[in-house]
Every structure is written in structure tokens, then in C-alpha cells.
Amino acid sequence: MNPLVVTYALVGNPNTGKSTLFNQLTGLNQKIGNYPGVTVERREGRVIYPDDVAITLLDLPGTYSLSPHSPDEALVSAILLGKHPSITKPNGILCIVSALALERGLYLASHIIDQQYPILIVLTMTDLAHQNGIAINIPLLEQRLGVRIVPTIADKGIGIDNVREALRTSLRISPAVRQWKLPADVEVEVNELTSLLIHHAHIPQERALFEATTLLSTNQSTNPHTQVFDRIILDHVLQDHQRLDALGYDRHSLFIQSRIDWIRSLCDGVLTRTRKSTTSIDSLDRLLLTPSIGYPLFALSMVLLFSAVYTWASYPMTWIEEGISWSGRVLMDLLPESSFRSLLLDGVLGGTGAVLVFLPQIAILFFLLSVLEESGYMARAAFLLDKVMRKVGLPGKAFIPLLSSFACAVPGILATRTLENQRDRIITLFVAPLMSCSARLPVYTLLIAATIPANVVVGFLPLQALVLTSLYFLGIVLAFCITFFLRRSVVKGPSPDLLIELPPYRLPLMKNVFMNMWERSLIFLKRAGTIILFASIVLWYFSTHPQIPTASPSEQLSMSYLGTAGRILEPLFAPLGYDWKIGVALLSSFLQRELFISTINTLTNIGSNDLLVLSVHQHLNNINQNLPTLPALSVLIFFAIAPQCLSTIAVIQRETNSWQWTIFFITFYTILAYGVALLVYNVGLYLL
Amino acid sequence: MKKRVRPLTEIEEGHTAVITAVVAIPSLRQRLYELGFCPDANVRMALKAHDRIVCEIEMTRIGMHSSIASTILVLPIDEHRVRQ
Structure with missing residues (x-):
């Protein structure tokens, strides 16, 4: 196999440090594109070795299993199961598992092992695990699982070289084999159905187990796969359902519970916890998540964010502006008056230069949004705002796409893919462009500077800033009004209740923040x-x-x-x-x-x-x-x-x-x- | 607090309980299992904020509406605030 066409997919639970590891492994050898057919950002990078061998890494959205609950999880599932219409299956998987949540990470890894991929497990956040009294016997786990495991502290760059080296050799290692077991009578039914799927429905052998367990665990009316299979398969599945129900199994939990039981036995003697909880951050959560203190702190953080965009950007904007004026003067001196000079000065320099001036504001806005995301505050703001947002008809999770839309509506709309409910997605992406994006800023700034006097009102409030803030609020208020209207007319129906992982608080990793700003x-x-x-x-x-x-x-x-x-x-x-x-x-x-x-x-x-x-x-x-x-x-x-x-x-x-x-x-x-x-x-x- | 099975919502802040069952609809139950809320797992109530709670499972904090928390049935395992 030509190493240049080898692709590894990065798969892991959300908040396991996947992006950090991806940035560490690929450096600036990255490109962001779109997946064909669906517009979600596709991030690819290359791990380049000294002898010019390169492995392509495909960074996939975070997920908990291959049974998706949201569109971004569905994308991961489709790619790994080889069901995506235009993206070929990766050659191997780099599975990112947080040492803080080993069992949950192994649950996802077990799905990948079922797919018979060459797999390399990267254990991240090992330093945090150590601080929290978690000890993992890695050699024993490797031996039991039959998979190479590389411990890392990705944000400090520790263990990255070992991952590179292991990545290169992992393709030559045979895929691990499935170890989790079902009760004997269930295993018989699963084997029969798997065989039928392979021979009758021509499902690839490595995918057949996933399809069989999905068909058996869900009822046909709720199973998205039902329409794919013909009557013979569906009749077989129906009989299996009746048999399993008669045997007293809870089909919905049976397969998940079997995996979990296996993971618990796998971790027995491997995972030791000397501390049971992280009570130290209870007080910080109480401060940020209790409405009486949380709302004022949230409002303050937003005011600081937008003020910083203007204050910090003013100097670099002046420098760029002066640079453009200087270039104009040089061109005037160099070229005689002609249409060509007019084209360069008024067309090229005037047109693009007037827009380029606003680059610092856009860079700073993305910088600050990344800081919020990296610090763990973004998910907490979504938790805090859930109650108030539900009153107009949006879930708290919609806050993240809406806040991203203040930078640019395109990533904001893409971020709606994390919302499980289709109605919530439609409404959120419909109102997201009302959040005043960074491209509107230049127009606001110009017209306000040209027409609104630089007075101070109520003793301390600059009038120009007040008008600008009002325009942002106009977008927010309209978005809420339109949501309220749509929820009660075109897009009726309930939203699922809030269920959100709150990532650990951490100091933003500047490399990630700067790379995001740079991109x-x-x-x-x-x-x-x-x-x-x-x-x-x-x-x-x-x-x-x-x-x-x-x-x-x-x-x-x-x-x-x-x-x-x-x-x-x-x-x-x-x-x-x-x-x-x-x-x-x-x-x-x-x-x-x-x-x-x-x-x-x-x-x-x-x-x-x-x-x-x-x-x-x-x-x-x-x-x-x-x-x-x-x-x-x-x-x-x-x-x-x-x-x-x-x-x-x-x-x-x-x-x-x-x-x-x-x-x-x-x-x-x-x-x-x-x-x-x-x-x-x-x-x-x-x-x- | 008598030791009897109760919804997670009834656990006091700072207390830990062991999950005995999850009685949510199948798709939600699957997600809760994937997040670690499955029978025999320990869960600690970190914060109650009106009708939303933050709990901790496997060193991970999960925020949820109390309607979801009420589908997680637990048995308290300590009567006192957990100390580090």
C-alpha cells in the first residue's frame, strides 16, 4: 500500500483533547474543506516522517458510539461503517480515549474493534488523571485488549513522538478481535442474523454484526435501517424479537449492557481510583451556573468580549490602514496617470484594502471565542441559558451555534449539527444569520463613525458604542421573536430536554487558540x-x-x-x-x-x-x-x-x-x- | 435519608449514589448508558440549579434537565457530604 494514500481517522468522545492531538501531530500541514454532499467542515492533516512518508489524518467530530444521535455523529458513523456515499473508509483508526473517562472511551473503542480496523489507542489527559487519583495499568490493558496504547499529555507535547512512531507501525499489526460476549442464546440469534445479512443482503462481513445488533435492539418502526432490508431479513428479525422478548431480555439495553459488563471486567485491576470526585470545582460551577450570579457574569463576559474586539483591534487596524495608504502613495509616484493606475489604486487597492483593514477585528473575535470554548465556559453558558432560551423555543445547546454566528454565520450554521433534534436545527440555522457577524462589523463601524457623534450619554456611555450594541441586540431580539413565531406555526413540536457534557475547566491551550484564529x-x-x-x-x-x-x-x-x-x-x-x-x-x-x-x-x-x-x-x-x-x-x-x-x-x-x-x-x-x-x-x- | 431507590433528582448536593436502573425511553436510555449512567455506576450530585442539575460520573460532569435526571433511579451510598 502506498503510504501517501494511507488515511487514519481520529475518533474519540467529545472533550478528549482530539483537536489538540491533531494539531500536535500535523502542525500546519492542515487543510479545512467541506465534506461533499454535506457541509460540515472537514479537517485533514498530514503526519510527515523524515523519509518523506506521510500519513493523512482525518479529524472527525466527537461521538460516543456508532449509533448516532445528531447529524455530526451520523457522519462519523457513516464514514466508519463504510456507508458514506463519497468518502472511502479510512485505513485505520486513531482512537482518542481520555484517561479521566477510560470506560466511556473503551465503549467507543469496542465499536471500532468490531469493525476490524487496525486501531491505535491514544490515552490523553494522563496528567489530569494522575492529579485526580486515577491510575491505569497500561501494559495490562494492552495485553487484555490486544491493542497498542500510547499515553500522552497532548497539550504539553508529551508522548506525541511515540504516537507518530506507533501510527507508522500500526498498519502492519492485525486488527484486534471482538471480545465482548452476549448471553449464549442471544449470541446464537446474532450469529444467525449476521450470517443472513452477509450472504443474503451482501452486507460486508465487518459491518454485519453492527447491523444485526441494531436490528435486534430496536423496533422496526423506529429503526432507520428497516427500509434497507428486504422481507426475508425483516421477517427473520421479527421472529428474533419475539424469541428474545419471550426469553425476558430487554433488547434495548441488552447489547449496550453486554459491552459495559465486558469493559468493567476489562478494567478490573487496570483502573484504580483513589479519589472519587472533583469536588474542588463545585464552587466554580455554583458561581457560573446558578442563575442569580451566573447571568450577570455571563452578561459581563459578553460585554468584555465585544469591547475587547474594538479596543484591541484599533491599533493594528491603524497600521494596516497606514500601510495601504503608503502603498497607494508609492503607486501614485511610480505610475503615470492612466486607466491602469486607476484600476490598481481605486479598484484593487481601494476595494480590497478597505476590507482588509478589518482583519484584526475578525482575528480577535475568533481568538476570544476559541478562548471561551477551550476554557470550558461555552458549554456552561449553554447550560445556564437553557431555561431562558426554552421560553422562546430553543434549547440551551443552540447558544453555541448562535454565539459562533457572531463571528461568521457559516461555522455557526455548521455547529447546529450538534443539535439532536431536526426542528431545533432548522430554527437555529434560520435565525443564526441574525447574529451580527464579523462581516457586518466594517459596515457598522464605518456608518456609525460617519454619522453618530462621539458624545457620551448618561454620564459615561459612549453614544457610538451604544448604537453598535443596539444593533447587536436588534439581531438577538429579532431572532427570539422569529423563533417564538416559528415554534408556534411552521416548526411545531417539543425539543428534547437538556443533556450536555460539561468539559473540565482548563487554561486555554494557546497553540489551539492561535491555530483556530489563523485558519x-x-x-x-x-x-x-x-x-x-x-x-x-x-x-x-x-x-x-x-x-x-x-x-x-x-x-x-x-x-x-x-x-x-x-x-x-x-x-x-x-x-x-x-x-x-x-x-x-x-x-x-x-x-x-x-x-x-x-x-x-x-x-x-x-x-x-x-x-x-x-x-x-x-x-x-x-x-x-x-x-x-x-x-x-x-x-x-x-x-x-x-x-x-x-x-x-x-x-x-x-x-x-x-x-x-x-x-x-x-x-x-x-x-x-x-x-x-x-x-x-x-x-x-x-x-x- | 433512608436507603431506598429514588430518582437522581432526590439526591442532595454533594452526595453520591449508585445507579440501579434507567427508565427513560430507549433512545435516551442508550445515550445515558453511553455517557456512563448505567446500573452499578456511581454518580455524585454536584449542583442543583432550579430544574437543572449537574452531576458527576466517571470524573465527567454532565448537566441535565431534572426530567431526564428523574429517569435515573439510584440508591444513596453515603449519608454525608463526600470529602476529598
Whole structure:
């Protein structure tokens, strides 16, 4: 087998340090893509050896078994069982087991052993286990299980070299064999059914046991596999059900209990606990999870998070801005006045530069969200908010996708795959784009700086920050209202009650945090270098052609293709208080939100952001001399609600697998955005 | 507290109990078993916050609604707060 095409899948329970191990093993040799057919992020990396041999690692979502409860678990199950339509089975499995929860990890490992994979077990968090009085006799466990086990402290890099070495040799080792046993009379039935599945239904031999136990443990009406098999199999299964029921077995628990009994006997003499619990963190949990203290602390953490995004980002933003202005001046000096210089300055540098300035804000937002996730607080916030979110119709777990959507709706929508209930998923991904994402930030920042005075109200509150916070709250309030409405109309039905693992508190591992920030920043830079660059050049062309030599710059713009199209569309935007330039900028933002800035920049021919703020202020003054804030407010509200961004729409289509939902999404939010902006502008005109 | 089988919700904060049965619907029971809530396992009540609880099983903390916790039947194994 060519080592370059060898793929190992990383499989493990959630919160076992899987990502940390993946980052340690692959370093920067990673790529993030999408699984074909379903949009969940696919993270692949390579372990490269000194002799140029490489093994591909596929990082899969956390799971507890191969019987899935949520879409991301279903993906793991489909890949490992060889049922995924477009992803081939991995050649081997790197099974991550937390030393803190050995038995639970071995439960998952037993499923993988059943599939006859070459398997290497990596025991993580061995230092925490030691601190908590847990001792594991690894040689004895290896001997009993017949599987190589490598202990690690992944966050400190201890044991990583041993994993690399073991990974390379593990393919040559024969797969371990199933050891867990069923009661003798049940084993007979399972063997018969397994044989029938192999010979009659042509199920691969290694998968047949899984299919047999699934068919036997669930009733046909609730079994998702039922439709796959023909009458002969189903009749056989029905007779087996009757026999097992008559023998007094609880079929639903029988197979799980048999595995657990085997794991307990396996761990007898292997696992020793000298301390029974982690009472030391009870007080911290009491502080964070009791509503009376937990809610104010949660509110404070959110305020700090968003304040930090602005405060910390201000310096690097100024540096980038100065760098772009400097590049512009160099280009001006180097090149004679020509269309080419105009293309480089106004199209390329102006369009992409205006967007690039916001990279620090986006990087810092992702950095802080990773810190929250790594520290163990994110799951606790979901626990805390469960009660209040259920009042509007969402489970507390939906908090995690919604908070991620403040950075970008795409990973937020993907994170809904952790929700077990399809109705909860649909509603969460429908309202997730209302959370003001980082792509909206540049537009908010620009328009607020251009129109809202830098005053302080109520003695200490900066007015600009207050307007910005209100826009975030507008999204949240609307999301809750829409959820409330959908839960009582289109998507009725109960949500499953809260059941969530609360990971241990830990200091965020900076390597993971920085790698996450780096990956997201890279995605942003790629967008700026591709779609935004291309669109900026196209916009520049249409705003400068056809060229009229005798016209002044403003006449040239007005008579350009873009100007002509803008004026045709002006009546559509006039009721909202916009002129054709803002209308065109809004339309371009439907491709990508940040394009609003690039378009305004191109249409006003301004190179630096400071000047852009002044220019936008002037422009809004021209539209409405008495109330320049009003059209800006109308744009801001339109932006907070409208379904701009093609990536979001594409992800919604793929995740819902429904054009009806996608069209409903686009139509609903476009009408809502237009309606609310229209209302605000006209009420404003009437009152002021 | 007399030693009789009771729902997990009736265990006081800081007390430990042994699970005797899980009486949830099959899909939920399967998930609870996978998380470690199966007969003969020890569970400690870490926190009660209105109708939600946090309990500890196999050194892992699990948060759940009391409607789920009430399907886990337990027998108390100590009468005193567990000390480290």
C-alpha cells in the first residue's frame, strides 16, 4: 500500500483533547474543506516522517458510539461503517480515549474493534488523571485488549513522538478481535442474523454484526435501517424479537449492557481510583451556573468580549490602514496617470484594502471565542441559558451555534449539527444569520463613525458604542421573536430536554487558540484576495466605463454603466432614504457583506479609511442635509437583518437540503429588512 | 435519608449514589448508558440549579434537565457530604 494514500481517522468522545492531538501531530500541514454532499467542515492533516512518508489524518467530530444521535455523529458513523456515499473508509483508526473517562472511551473503542480496523489507542489527559487519583495499568490493558496504547499529555507535547512512531507501525499489526460476549442464546440469534445479512443482503462481513445488533435492539418502526432490508431479513428479525422478548431480555439495553459488563471486567485491576470526585470545582460551577450570579457574569463576559474586539483591534487596524495608504502613495509616484493606475489604486487597492483593514477585528473575535470554548465556559453558558432560551423555543445547546454566528454565520450554521433534534436545527440555522457577524462589523463601524457623534450619554456611555450594541441586540431580539413565531406555526413540536457534557475547566491551550484564529483569518484573506478582489475590479470597470473624456469625475461616475443602472434602481431604494450609490453598494453586498465598503469606496474614489468616513458623512449630508443620520440608520437596520452573503445562503440550502426553506429564508429576511428600514426611516422623518 | 431507590433528582448536593436502573425511553436510555449512567455506576450530585442539575460520573460532569435526571433511579451510598 502506498503510504501517501494511507488515511487514519481520529475518533474519540467529545472533550478528549482530539483537536489538540491533531494539531500536535500535523502542525500546519492542515487543510479545512467541506465534506461533499454535506457541509460540515472537514479537517485533514498530514503526519510527515523524515523519509518523506506521510500519513493523512482525518479529524472527525466527537461521538460516543456508532449509533448516532445528531447529524455530526451520523457522519462519523457513516464514514466508519463504510456507508458514506463519497468518502472511502479510512485505513485505520486513531482512537482518542481520555484517561479521566477510560470506560466511556473503551465503549467507543469496542465499536471500532468490531469493525476490524487496525486501531491505535491514544490515552490523553494522563496528567489530569494522575492529579485526580486515577491510575491505569497500561501494559495490562494492552495485553487484555490486544491493542497498542500510547499515553500522552497532548497539550504539553508529551508522548506525541511515540504516537507518530506507533501510527507508522500500526498498519502492519492485525486488527484486534471482538471480545465482548452476549448471553449464549442471544449470541446464537446474532450469529444467525449476521450470517443472513452477509450472504443474503451482501452486507460486508465487518459491518454485519453492527447491523444485526441494531436490528435486534430496536423496533422496526423506529429503526432507520428497516427500509434497507428486504422481507426475508425483516421477517427473520421479527421472529428474533419475539424469541428474545419471550426469553425476558430487554433488547434495548441488552447489547449496550453486554459491552459495559465486558469493559468493567476489562478494567478490573487496570483502573484504580483513589479519589472519587472533583469536588474542588463545585464552587466554580455554583458561581457560573446558578442563575442569580451566573447571568450577570455571563452578561459581563459578553460585554468584555465585544469591547475587547474594538479596543484591541484599533491599533493594528491603524497600521494596516497606514500601510495601504503608503502603498497607494508609492503607486501614485511610480505610475503615470492612466486607466491602469486607476484600476490598481481605486479598484484593487481601494476595494480590497478597505476590507482588509478589518482583519484584526475578525482575528480577535475568533481568538476570544476559541478562548471561551477551550476554557470550558461555552458549554456552561449553554447550560445556564437553557431555561431562558426554552421560553422562546430553543434549547440551551443552540447558544453555541448562535454565539459562533457572531463571528461568521457559516461555522455557526455548521455547529447546529450538534443539535439532536431536526426542528431545533432548522430554527437555529434560520435565525443564526441574525447574529451580527464579523462581516457586518466594517459596515457598522464605518456608518456609525460617519454619522453618530462621539458624545457620551448618561454620564459615561459612549453614544457610538451604544448604537453598535443596539444593533447587536436588534439581531438577538429579532431572532427570539422569529423563533417564538416559528415554534408556534411552521416548526411545531417539543425539543428534547437538556443533556450536555460539561468539559473540565482548563487554561486555554494557546497553540489551539492561535491555530483556530489563523485558519479563520486565512479564510477571510482568501475571500479578500478572490471574490472581493474580483468584484472590486468589476465594480471599478463599470463605474469608470464608458469613458467620457470631457466629463468631470462625478459626471463620469453618474454616466457610467454602474451609474446608469443605479439610477434605474433608485426608485426601489428611495423610500428607504438611499440614493443610487448606496443602493448599488447594498446590492453588491448581497454577494459578500464587506463589498458594501469596497463599493462605496470605489464610488467615492477615496483611498484611505479616514477619508472614507468623511466622504460617507458628506455623502449622507448631501442626501439629507438636516438628518444625515437617518439614512445611515436605515442602512444599518437593513444590514442587521438582510440575508446578504452567498456563502450563508449556500450553507443553509445544503444543511436543510431544501430549496423551499432557502427561498423562504431569502424572501422572509429581505422583506423584513426592507420593511423595518422603511418604517424606521419614515417614522424618523415624521418625528424629527 | 433512608436507603431506598429514588430518582437522581432526590439526591442532595454533594452526595453520591449508585445507579440501579434507567427508565427513560430507549433512545435516551442508550445515550445515558453511553455517557456512563448505567446500573452499578456511581454518580455524585454536584449542583442543583432550579430544574437543572449537574452531576458527576466517571470524573465527567454532565448537566441535565431534572426530567431526564428523574429517569435515573439510584440508591444513596453515603449519608454525608463526600470529602476529598
